[in-house]
Amino acid sequence: MTVQRYFSPTINVANDKTHYSETKLTTQYRYVNSVVAKSEVDGTLEVRPTAQDYEFQVDLKIPKIGVMLVGLGGNNGTTLVASVLANRDKIRFHTKDGAKEANYYGSVTQSSTIKLGIDEQGNDVYVPFNSVLPFVSPNDFVVGGWDINGANLGDAMARSQVLEYDLQQQLRGEMAKTVPLPSIYYPDFIAANQDERADNCINRDGKSGNVSTKGKWSHVEQIRKDIKNFKSGNDLDKVIVLWTANTERYADVLSNVNDNADNLLAAIKNDHEEIAPSTIFAVASILEGVPYINGSPQNTFVPGVIDLAEKHNALIAGDDFKSGQTKIKSVLAQFLVDAGIKPVSIASYNHLGNNDGFNLTSERQFKSKEISKRSVVDDVIASNKILYNEKAGNKIDHCIVIKYMNAVGDSKVAMDEYYSELMLGGHNRISIHNVCEDSLLATPLIIDLIVMAEFCSRVSYKKLGSDQQSYESFYSILSFLSYWLKAPLTRKGFKTINGLNKQRQGIENFLRLLIGLPALDELRFEEKLK
Numbered sequence: 001m002t003v004q005r006y007f008s009p010t011i012n013v014a015n016d017k018t019h020y021s022e023t024k025l026t027t028q029y030r031y032v033n034s035v036v037a038k039s040e041v042d043g044t045l046e047v048r049p050t051a052q053d054y055e056f057q058v059d060l061k062i063p064k065i066g067v068m069l070v071g072l073g074g075n076n077g078t079t080l081v082a083s084v085l086a087n088r089d090k091i092r093f094h095t096k097d098g099a100k101e102a103n104y105y106g107s108v109t110q111s112s113t114i115k116l117g118i119d120e121q122g123n124d125v126y127v128p129f130n131s132v133l134p135f136v137s138p139n140d141f142v143v144g145g146w147d148i149n150g151a152n153l154g155d156a157m158a159r160s161q162v163l164e165y166d167l168q169q170q171l172r173g174e175m176a177k178t179v180p181l182p183s184i185y186y187p188d189f190i191a192a193n194q195d196e197r198a199d200n201c202i203n204r205d206g207k208s209g210n211v212s213t214k215g216k217w218s219h220v221e222q223i224r225k226d227i228k229n230f231k232s233g234n235d236l237d238k239v240i241v242l243w244t245a246n247t248e249r250y251a252d253v254l255s256n257v258n259d260n261a262d263n264l265l266a267a268i269k270n271d272h273e274e275i276a277p278s279t280i281f282a283v284a285s286i287l288e289g290v291p292y293i294n295g296s297p298q299n300t301f302v303p304g305v306i307d308l309a310e311k312h313n314a315l316i317a318g319d320d321f322k323s324g325q326t327k328i329k330s331v332l333a334q335f336l337v338d339a340g341i342k343p344v345s346i347a348s349y350n351h352l353g354n355n356d357g358f359n360l361t362s363e364r365q366f367k368s369k370e371i372s373k374r375s376v377v378d379d380v381i382a383s384n385k386i387l388y389n390e391k392a393g394n395k396i397d398h399c400i401v402i403k404y405m406n407a408v409g410d411s412k413v414a415m416d417e418y419y420s421e422l423m424l425g426g427h428n429r430i431s432i433h434n435v436c437e438d439s440l441l442a443t444p445l446i447i448d449l450i451v452m453a454e455f456c457s458r459v460s461y462k463k464l465g466s467d468q469q470s471y472e473s474f475y476s477i478l479s480f481l482s483y484w485l486k487a488p489l490t491r492k493g494f495k496t497i498n499g500l501n502k503q504r505q506g507i508e509n510f511l512r513l514l515i516g517l518p519a520l521d522e523l524r525f526e527e528k529l530k
Contacts, residue, residue, distance in 0.1 A: 007060040007134030011116065011127065011515060018516035025058040025133075028464070029513045053464035056514055057471055058133065061458075063237035065136050066230055067450055070281050071245030072145035072180040073156040075354050075410055075439040076295075080446055081143050081153055081178065082163055082171050088139040093167040100164075106444030108483070109135060109451045114508050115520060122526045132511050136454050138447045142234045146226070147180035147245070150200030150207075160354070162410050162439045181226050184277040186213050189248040189298075197355075216280060217269045223284035238457070240450050241285040241292045243278050244321075244442075246355075248298035251276045257304075261311055264304025279305060286314040291453045293481070294318030294489075295446065301489055309476040315457060317449065317478040320486035323441040324434060325350060325414040326376050330500040332418060332430070333380045333396075341428065342387040342421040345397040346377065351405045352412035352438060375487050376498045412438040445484045452481055452507075459514070483507060 009020060018027045035048045069077045085091075086102035093100055104110035113126040130137075151159065154176030157168055185201040199207035202222055203215070231239050251274050253259065257267045258274060268275050268283065278300040285292035286309050294300045297320040309316045322330070325348060336343050377396055381388045388394045418430040456478055460471035474480075475491060482488030482496075483503035490496045497503060509519040 005062045007062060009515075010131060013516035015516045020060075023060055025060055025514065027056045027058075027514050027516055029054050029056060054461050055464055055471075056459060056461045058514060059458035060134050062134050062136055063454070063458075064140065064142070064235065065450070065454055066142045066144065066234055066236040066239040068227065068230060068239055068241045069143065069145035069446075070183065070241065070243045070278070071147055072143075072178075073147035073149050073151055073153060074244060074246075075160040075162055076244040076442050076446060077145065077147070077180075078153050078157040078160050078175070079162050079439045079443040081175060082157060082167070083443055083447075084138055084141050084143060085171055085174055086167065091167065091170055093164060093170060095164045095166070104138065104444060104447065106441060107138075107447045108444075109448045110138065110444075114511065117517075118526070129511075130451075133455065133514060134458075135451050138451065141450070142236060144178070144230050144234075145180060145241075146183035146223075148183045148185045148194070148198040148201050150179065150182075152176045153178045153180075160410065160439065162437065183245070184219050184223075184280055185211055186275075186277050187211055188213075188273070189251075189276050189278075190246045194246060194355075213273070214271050216271050216275055219280050220268060220284045220287070223281055224288050227284065227288045227290060238454060239288075239290045240453055241281060241290055242295055242446060242450065243281060243293065243300065244295045244446060245278075247296045248276050248278055248300075250299050251279065251302060253299070253302050258302040260304050261308035264302070264308060267304075276300065282316065283308060286312050286316070289314060291315040291317070291457060291478075293449050293453060295321045295442075295449070297487060306477070306489075306492075313473060314476060315453060315474065315478050316476055316489070317453060317481040318485060318487075318489045321442045321445045322484055322486040323438070323445055324412065324436045325416060326486045327500060328432065328434065329416070330376050330498050332432075333377045334383075334499045334501065336418065336420055337380050337384050337387060340387070342392075343377075343396050343418055344393070344421050345399075345417075345419045347399045347417045347419075349401045349403075349415045350412060351403040351408065352410070353404065353406045353408040354410045354412075354438060375496070379496060379498050382495070410438050410440075412436055449481055449484050452484075453478060456480060480507060480510065 006023060017029065018025065031052050031054060033050050035050055037046045039046060069080065071077050083104065087104060091102045109130050112129050114129050114132065116125045116127050119125055154172040157163065157172065157175055180200060182200050182202045185198045185204060187195060198204065201211065202219060203213065204211045227239055227241065251258065254274060256263050257272055258264045268280070276298065278294060278298060279302065282292045282300050282305050289312065291314070301316060301318055329346065333343055333346070377398065381394065381396060414434040416432045420428045422428055456474055460473050462468045462471050477489050477491050479488060479490060483500065488496050488498070512518070512520060
């Protein structure tokens, strides 16, 4: 039986808006915004301030959490398991640069801080991100999952060539105890060059026999069974499923197939060819009531999956980890436009040598990645009608190239050129050359996505001053997780926010309001006013 653990706050905010009981944090908050309407007569803008009072409740029980990765034996999966073991056991290992201690650098939840306020001298006071509210610790993750390749995680870690040799040697015995569960392999959705790797599939005869894409509903049922067994076998309170497997091709969105929940379930039962493996995992997770996160760029969340999540009040998030080049782009493009400078073209080139890059040599899989990378500047363009309009041009020429080069392994090389227009016909060119170890950037994102998704599952709310009596959970699409995602899934009727600073500000302000603090601003009147 799991021992119940409850969060004990170390930050006490002096106000009457928050209340801690032994098991709950309750906070009242007034959400203020402004609705803007443009007059059809003279074009003037009418601004109407709005306000809505909410009451939020946070479950302070810190659960025992299981993480099930689709793609457990890949570079990201093995690196996640290794990072959990290394940090849990406080492993010290040697590199050519000397001795190192395990850490979670690159993780917002584990290695960043947020501003709490100022001290009496007016100096900013920062606290660890994970000290503010009851977040689970990655050291306590119980990790399992599926992979189309059956190598144990010790061998898979060595194959990935991500971690230092001494660290691998210290972890290999423990890692080798874990073997991925058989996964689902529909050859049409990933590159043909992955077939030799696919020797651990529930729909293949043996390790290299015939592959059948029939019986897709039985595949849903098998994944649901795997989730149930993992949860009960490890005495877990919760499970989160995350896709970190190969990029799939885009699935066609078809009427009467995957356009709503009922049609989607019927299409799975009828073995329709446009049902992707990632959709099978998403549907199984939703039906089991566990959050599902898509870390790859394909359109797993077709309308039918979103509809199913809404009907089951299940939490989903995606798409595609935002780790290196795209994260920089979401900051730099916004910076240039906010400075009144007009980017007119962005050329982005990548080459990498891991299995992700090998899979992307297929044109259809690359197209999925290109779409997720290209969309990152859309909201930047929409934010400035002075720079981008019909007369001056309302788009940025945006070119994306990804090449596979086996020799560089997991060390992805990204080169970008930002070409911008200045005043009076001038131009500015910014060139960036970024070499990053891909999986060591992506794995902290996985940690953050899991930590935040689990936390959001313990937050509920109700509107005050209305007939609403009971607390509700978040809307199914967890847009708070968009900070870590390249092409954030967004609720229908709302535009995607890609700007990294805006996304981070939203997260910080949400955490602040839950403990009774106002949204953060940088007015600094203590300095600026007499």
